[in-house]
Amino acid sequence: MLIIGLTGSIATGKSTVSSILRSPPHSLPVVDADVIAREVVEPGTRGYRAIVKHFGPTTPDLLVPPSEDMPEQGPAGKGRPLNRPALGRRVFGDSEERKRDRAVLNGIVHPAVRWAMFRRVVGCYLHGHWAVVLDIPLLFESKLDRFCGVTAVVAVRDPAVQMRRLRERDAHLSAQEAEDRVRSQADVRVKAAQSEARGEGRGIVLWNDGTREELEGEVARAVEGMRRGNDGLWSWVLLACPPLAVAVAAWRIWENGRLRKEWERRQSKL
Ligand SMILES: CC(C)(COP(=O)(O)OP(=O)(O)OC[C@H]1O[C@@H](n2cnc3c(N)ncnc32)[C@H](O)[C@@H]1O)[C@@H](O)C(=O)NCCC(=O)NCCS
Numbered sequence: 001m002l003i004i005g006l007t008g009s010i011a012t013g014k015s016t017v018s019s020i021l022r023s024p025p026h027s028l029p030v031v032d033a034d035v036i037a038r039e040v041v042e043p044g045t046r047g048y049r050a051i052v053k054h055f056g057p058t059t060p061d062l063l064v065p066p067s068e069d070m071p072e073q074g075p076a077g078k079g080r081p082l083n084r085p086a087l088g089r090r091v092f093g094d095s096e097e098r099k100r101d102r103a104v105l106n107g108i109v110h111p112a113v114r115w116a117m118f119r120r121v122v123g124c125y126l127h128g129h130w131a132v133v134l135d136i137p138l139l140f141e142s143k144l145d146r147f148c149g150v151t152a153v154v155a156v157r158d159p160a161v162q163m164r165r166l167r168e169r170d171a172h173l174s175a176q177e178a179e180d181r182v183r184s185q186a187d188v189r190v191k192a193a194q195s196e197a198r199g200e201g202r203g204i205v206l207w208n209d210g211t212r213e214e215l216e217g218e219v220a221r222a223v224e225g226m227r228r229g230n231d232g233l234w235s236w237v238l239l240a241c242p243p244l245a246v247a248v249a250a251w252r253i254w255e256n257g258r259l260r261k262e263w264e265r266r267q268s269k270l
């Protein structure tokens with residue numbers, strides 16, 4: 001089974017591509033890290049308790065305020081949900097304090113997300129899917145690209161297009177908040193270069209400065225290419241022989257780690 005790591009930067013079009021991939025004619029299973037990242041911090045979870053413990057004392061508006069529809073102890077009595085924009089204000093931005101807080105939040109959320117994703121990928125393998133898409137905003141930053149047969153970066157060449165789409169989609173964000181969110185992630189053009197550096201067939205870029213129709217065409221061509229490379233007899237052999245599949249997966253992870261180190265070495269020389 002081919003693991004496709006889909007990434008980009010904020011508002012470059014990752015969710016748009018992900019919904020194209022999960023719809024016919026592609027109909028691929030998509031594991032969405034953002035959705036899982038929400039599930040693992042719902043009231044009552046270990047992630048929720050850790051966030052409240054760490055950020056609660058210094059963030060008065062950390063939880064959604066009580067109201068007629070929101071009881072003091074939350075809808076299920078497990079606490080009120082997190083006030084996500086308020087937590088976002090604590091962690092997005094490039095000051096040292098924000099970076100520290102973001103690292104703490106990532107340290108709470110990411111391990112739980114990784115474990116949940118692993119379980120879902122195994123489920124897709126057992127269902128006999130030829131490919132699964134991992135939609136992960138921080139694919140390279142969290143080094144999960146090592147586990148992907150192909151990385152696909154949704155990118156725009158013009159930063160103004162990214163900012164315009166972000167402000168149109170999230171109209172509640174101020175210009176400063178939008179800027180903070182963009183700056184909290186690596187430049188999408190660098191991510192695109194990192195994907196391409198993995199080599200032909202292993203890393204692709206879906207450029208999304210144009211229309212949705214153009215994007216759909218790019219996605220269709222990319223899926224066609226991946227299917228051609230991964231839909232032969234070899235895939236059936238791997239499906240029929242799990243120990244061989246594990247050995248091949250281990251070799252690919254090693255190879256991807258090597259490609260990653262090579263990229264980091266080249267970057268450090270720049
Ligand atoms: C800070 C939070 C509560 C803000 O929630 P909010 O609903 O306002 O934004 P949302 O989650 O939709 O994120 C919007 C976009 O911001 C970017 N983003 C989210 N978290 C991070 C992060 N830790 N670092 C950099 N960029 C991030 C992503 O592009 C994401 O798609 C939330 O983003 C969060 O819990 N982040 C930490 C978990 C995480 O890293 N999630 C990303 C996938 S694992």
Ligand SMILES: Nc1ncnc2c1ncn2[C@@H]1O[C@H](COP(=O)(O)OP(=O)(O)OP(=O)(O)O)[C@@H](O)[C@H]1O
Nearest residue numbers: 008009010011012013014015016165169210211212
């Ligand atoms: N080619 C396009 N033409 C016009 N609008 C687009 C195009 N692609 C995406 N958009 C719009 O831009 C906005 C951002 O796209 P999308 O939500 O897919 O980005 P994203 O990378 O998933 O963002 P995030 O990381 O914040 O979740 C959305 O409102 C989407 O409808």
